[in-house]
Amino acid sequence: MPCPEFDWKAYVLEELPAADAARAGEHALHCPACAEELERLRLTHAALVAVPDEEPPRRISFVSDKVFEPRWWQRFLASGPQLGFASAAMLSIALLVNAFTRPAAAPPVPAPAGVDEARVAALVNQRLDAELSRRLPAAVNAALQQSATHSDRQVKLALADFEKKLEFERRADLVAVEENFRLLRERLTRVYVASNTVGGE
Amino acid sequence: MIFREVEDRDLIVKARKGSVDAYNVLVSRWEKRVFNYLLKLVGDREDALDLTQEVFLKAYQNLRKLEDVSRFTAWLFRIAHNEAYSLLRKVRPDGELPEQSDVRGNTPHLLPAELNLAVERALSALTADQREAVVLKVYQGLKFEEMADVLGCPVSTVKSRLYTALDNLKDVLAPIRRDARS
Numbered sequence: 001m002p003c004p005e006f007d008w009k010a011y012v013l014e015e016l017p018a019a020d021a022a023r024a025g026e027h028a029l030h031c032p033a034c035a036e037e038l039e040r041l042r043l044t045h046a047a048l049v050a051v052p053d054e055e056p057p058r059r060i061s062f063v064s065d066k067v068f069e070p071r072w073w074q075r076f077l078a079s080g081p082q083l084g085f086a087s088a089a090m091l092s093i094a095l096l097v098n099a100f101t102r103p104a105a106a107p108p109v110p111a112p113a114g115v116d117e118a119r120v121a122a123l124v125n126q127r128l129d130a131e132l133s134r135r136l137p138a139a140v141n142a143a144l145q146q147s148a149t150h151s152d153r154q155v156k157l158a159l160a161d162f163e164k165k166l167e168f169e170r171r172a173d174l175v176a177v178e179e180n181f182r183l184l185r186e187r188l189t190r191v192y193v194a195s196n197t198v199g200g201e
Numbered sequence: 202m203i204f205r206e207v208e209d210r211d212l213i214v215k216a217r218k219g220s221v222d223a224y225n226v227l228v229s230r231w232e233k234r235v236f237n238y239l240l241k242l243v244g245d246r247e248d249a250l251d252l253t254q255e256v257f258l259k260a261y262q263n264l265r266k267l268e269d270v271s272r273f274t275a276w277l278f279r280i281a282h283n284e285a286y287s288l289l290r291k292v293r294p295d296g297e298l299p300e301q302s303d304v305r306g307n308t309p310h311l312l313p314a315e316l317n318l319a320v321e322r323a324l325s326a327l328t329a330d331q332r333e334a335v336v337l338k339v340y341q342g343l344k345f346e347e348m349a350d351v352l353g354c355p356v357s358t359v360k361s362r363l364y365t366a367l368d369n370l371k372d373v374l375a376p377i378r379r380d381a382r383s
Contacts, residue, residue, distance in 0.1 A: 040375040047374040056236040
């Protein structure tokens with residue numbers, strides 16, 4: 001009986017960690033029972049792998065059919081970076097349009113005497129910046145999320161549609177093949193009957 | 202081997218974007234392995250070829266659902282496993298796999314004929330689960346974890362099936378192989 005602490009099957013199947021394999025190999029040199037077990041497993045493995053793989057009777061390939069290829073908008077929607085870039089570009093355009101079409105600001109009201117105009121302007125700018133940095137990320141995130149949800153839905157619909165179409169075409173092909181075989185069989189039968197008739201005369 | 206994995210990964214990414222040419226290269230790399238796996242499961246060349254075609258069609262349709270590209274091998278063989286068992290359930294409701302004796306009928310033998318035949322007989326004497334474990338490990342070179350993914354069971358079950366199969370095969374094949382060698 002081989003020593004139970006050594007997993008000789010894992011050893012032969014090369015599933016043991018290197019250190020364990022080295023320890024097991026060393027042990028087999030001095031233990032006749034383990035050496036015998038190892039030898040039998042190696043012979044078994046060698047017998048199995050000596051049976052060669054077969055070549056497939058025909059090669060499998062897929063035709064570069066337009067049906068298989070996604071449309072331009074499917075490729076576009078499938079690309080995360082492109083979609084993100086498009087969303088950012090749309091947001092920039094919206095900001096620019098808003099900046100140029102905003103109604104002209106009312107004429108500045110003269111500041112009351114004793115008020116430091118520069119200080120007021122600095123305060124206003126500071127508040128504007130703070131408000132902008134608070135609202136802008138949330139608005140961008142919301143726009144991106146909405147865009148992603150929308151595109152996901154579109155992709156799912158398009159994929160379902162595509163799979164349905166593919167299945168339909170596959171079935172149509174099968175029917176056509178079956179029909180062709182039937183015609184071929186009929187023709188062969190006719191040829192066979194004709195050859196029998198002519199051969200008999 | 203690492204270089205090859207990187208190349209497969211590239212092909213998968215391209216195929217996901219709709220490149221049929223990239224997918225065809227991927228198919229040409231894997232068709233022989235998938236075909237031989239299915240042949241050993243269903244025992245009929247034409248069935249194995251039809252199933253191989255079906256496997257690659259399904260793989261193409263579902264390529265986008267493959268989350269981890271590095272697990273492509275296990276994912277592909279899982280599809281093949283499901284296809285094979287779907288066919289076997291139709292033709293053999295008891296779920297038992299066919300005898301393998303006619304599988305290699307026309308293949309030129311590289312070994313003495315009796316040894317080749319002994320391997321076929323020994324494999325066909327195993328249960329379906331044990332035989333599939335041997336095919337995935339010995340002929341396809343999958344790791345235990347990958348086999349567990351393909352078969353949808355724990356690694357411990359995979360090892361149990363494989364080890365029992367090896368014990369049975371060892372009793373039959375080791376003496377014959379030893380005789381053939383001596």
